Amino acid sequence: MKIATFNINGIKARLPRLKEWLEETRPTVACLQEIKTQDEGFPADEFEAIGYKSIWHGQKGFNGVAILADGIEPIETQRRLPGDPDDEHARYLEADVGGVRVASIYLPNGNPQPGPKFDYKLAWMERLRKHAASLWAQEIPTALVGDFNVIPEDKDVWSPRAMASDALMQPESRDAYARLLGDGWTDAVDTLNPRGGVWTFWDYQAGAWQRDHGFRIDHLLLSPELADRLAAVGVDKEHRGREKASDHAPVWVQLRD
C-alpha cells in the first residue's frame, strides 16, 4: 500500500499535472491539500475516469483538502478538526481506506509571526495533537499526512538563517510538532532519512527551484501498526520541475502488506 500527500496549490490550475502524477505513480491513497475550490467545483469525475474514488472538503478561494483512493471508496470518518466550532477553514479530512485510517491535513501557515495567524496555527496544532491522541487510543492503524507547515529541524531546510523569522520554524511550531511525535507517531521520511536534506517545497520566487532552495514541510506520520510496515519513502521531485507545477512535490510512503 502506497500513501501519498500532495499540496497541489489549486486543483483547477493543476488538474492535468495531478492526473498525470496519479497515472504515472499510482498511489493507493492520495491526500491532497490546497484544492482552493468550493465543494461543487471539485472534479470528481476526472478522477473517477482514471480509477480513483474521492471525498473532499472545499472552501471558496483557498484551503481545501481531499482524499483519493485507487479503486476504493474512502469512508469518511471526520471532516473537521474538533476543538473549535468557530473554525471555518477547510483544513482536515479523514477516512477509512483499505483498513487504514488516513487524515489529509493542511495545517495553518502562521505567517506573519507573531500575530493572530501564528496564534491560530499553534492552537490548531494543539487541537491536532488532542485528536491524534483520540485516534491513537482507538488503536486503529493510522496515517496523518499532509502539509504540516513546520520545518522540524535545521537539517530540513536549505538555510536555517534565511528562514529564521518564518512561522514554519519558530521554536513554538517545532515544539508543537515534537510533542506530537513524542506521543509516539513516526515521521516516516525522517526515519528513513535521518541526516535530513530532503525537501518537499520550493518557493516559486527567487529561483528557489533552480537553486534547490527548499525545505521539508509535507509529512507522513504513522501509528505503530503502520510504522512496523514501513518499507520505503520518496519525494516525486521530478514533478516539481514540470510545466505549471505546484510549489510542493508529492511525498509518499510504501507500506508492506
Next chain:
DNA sequence: ATGACTGCCTCTGGCAGA
C-alpha cells in the same frame, strides 16, 4: 533587499501562500 511568483475571485487589485 520593502525584491522576486502563482492562484483565486474579481472591487482585474488584494489576499493568501510559505
